[in-house]
Amino acid sequence: MKKGLKLLLLAAVVLVPGWGTAQKWEGLADTPQMGWNSWNKFGQNISEKLIREQADAMVAEGLVDAGYIYLNMDDCWHGERDADGFVQPDSRTFPSGIEALADYVHSKGMKLGIYSDAGRRTCAGRTGSFGHEYQDAIQYARWGIDYLKYDWCSTENINPRGAYTLMRDALRAAGRPIFFSMCEWGTNRPWEWAAEVGHSWRTTGDITARFAGNPRQRGWGQTVLSIIDQNAPLRKYAGPGHWNDPDMLEVGNGMSVNEDRAHFTMWCMMAAPLILGNDLSKMTDDTRAIILNKKVIAIDQDRLGVQGLRYKTENEIEYWFKPLENGDWAFCLLNRSTEPVECDIDWQEYNLTDDEVSGLSTSFDAITYDIENLWETNAKKAKTGTTKKALKVTVPGHDVALYRLTPNQKKK
Ligand code: GLA
Numbered sequence: 001m002k003k004g005l006k007l008l009l010l011a012a013v014v015l016v017p018g019w020g021t022a023q024k025w026e027g028l029a030d031t032p033q034m035g036w037n038s039w040n041k042f043g044q045n046i047s048e049k050l051i052r053e054q055a056d057a058m059v060a061e062g063l064v065d066a067g068y069i070y071l072n073m074d075d076c077w078h079g080e081r082d083a084d085g086f087v088q089p090d091s092r093t094f095p096s097g098i099e100a101l102a103d104y105v106h107s108k109g110m111k112l113g114i115y116s117d118a119g120r121r122t123c124a125g126r127t128g129s130f131g132h133e134y135q136d137a138i139q140y141a142r143w144g145i146d147y148l149k150y151d152w153c154s155t156e157n158i159n160p161r162g163a164y165t166l167m168r169d170a171l172r173a174a175g176r177p178i179f180f181s182m183c184e185w186g187t188n189r190p191w192e193w194a195a196e197v198g199h200s201w202r203t204t205g206d207i208t209a210r211f212a213g214n215p216r217q218r219g220w221g222q223t224v225l226s227i228i229d230q231n232a233p234l235r236k237y238a239g240p241g242h243w244n245d246p247d248m249l250e251v252g253n254g255m256s257v258n259e260d261r262a263h264f265t266m267w268c269m270m271a272a273p274l275i276l277g278n279d280l281s282k283m284t285d286d287t288r289a290i291i292l293n294k295k296v297i298a299i300d301q302d303r304l305g306v307q308g309l310r311y312k313t314e315n316e317i318e319y320w321f322k323p324l325e326n327g328d329w330a331f332c333l334l335n336r337s338t339e340p341v342e343c344d345i346d347w348q349e350y351n352l353t354d355d356e357v358s359g360l361s362t363s364f365d366a367i368t369y370d371i372e373n374l375w376e377t378n379a380k381k382a383k384t385g386t387t388k389k390a391l392k393v394t395v396p397g398h399d400v401a402l403y404r405l406t407p408n409q410k411k412k
Pocket of ligand 1: 039074075124151205
């Protein structure tokens with residue numbers, strides 16, 4: 001090859017997005033994504049009317065202000081492909097088309113997410129992206145889509161890393177920044193290879209609105225506790241730009257208030273994506289109080305981006321620590337049993353160093369922290385003293401206690 005031609009090709013590969021060395025879109029996932037998705041509550045029964053209603057509720061309920069900006073359609077928005085191979089929405093349920101829906105959602109200050117699958121068919125049997133990856137990415141970009149959840153049904157024997165990288169490159173080449181949420185259920189250990197491919201990857205099979213008990217089948221029908229157990233050991237793989245995704249939230253979908261609170265808290269402790277899965281147009285005050293607790297959300301969204309660590313489990317209580325910005329820590333007690341458990345925390349027993357990820361130490365022997373109870377709504381009562389004194393708390397069954405520890409600034 002002539003030298004000039006070689007140089008030209010090299011320049012093209014380096015400079016043109018989508019050529020050879022394509023990368024995922026950067027800067028979209030500095031903190032875990034927040035939003036809503038249709039699947040957990042509405043399953044296959046979605047329509048543009050439903051999505052618009054949920055968009056209105058997102059705004060009216062103050063969820064957008066709280067950070068929930070993605071409104072994501074899951075499976076079953078699809079019709080078939082047109083004569084040129086471009087995928088079309090289901091004309092019965094989305095008669096105005098996806099572009100009009102995206103305009104509407106954008107006008108409300110939110111972003112619109114869509115769903116597809118690396119196989120020929122989605123999990124519910126709709127049109128998949130196999131063989132049409134670049135064309136689908138172009139279609140999403142034209143419509144104004146901001147987020148793609150990419151599933152793993154009917155993939156036969158295709159290579160997972162190859163399939164997800166292909167769609168990453170297609171999204172990049174289409175020219176519109178689109179968040180790439182990989183939904184491969186952890187089957188091929190995506191945490192080991194996907195940091196450069198997607199912004200988040202599912203680590204387990206599908207969640208259900210059950211807190212405990214045996215998963216219904218291997219992989220599927222997961223519970224909150226079974227998911228925590230699978231996701232907790234993966235903390236070293238998560239960080240800004242690439243998150244472990246223990247599946248979408250089931251808050252407001254039928255568990256007890258205690259269980260909903262524990263579920264939401266643990267997702268925040270694990271720096272998980274916070275994708276709501278309930279009907280936002282019909283929420284109880286209890287659900288609102290959970291998903292709109294800004295101090296708890298701040299634990300999830302902390303800029304340090306470290307997934308919390310399960311320090312120990314004793315008498316059915318799990319002791320969790322999450323290092324935060326500016327020397328703060330989140331500390332959480334999770335009660336796995338159905339009975340209340342009394343805990344007496346002598347902080348000196350928790351001088352730990354997070355060797356695996358952040359290298360940070362709690363240093364309770366050297367630093368005194370102020371303690372704030374993040375689920376106590378009375379501001380005065382929420383200030384729970386300092387780590388100079390032991391903390392006594394009774395954690396109700398299937399519930400949590402959650403605290404933010406901040407180095408005490410008082411002059412000695
Ligand atoms: C899979 C995914 C779910 C959901 C359904 C849709 O099971 O894991 O989150 O998207 O497909 O059919």
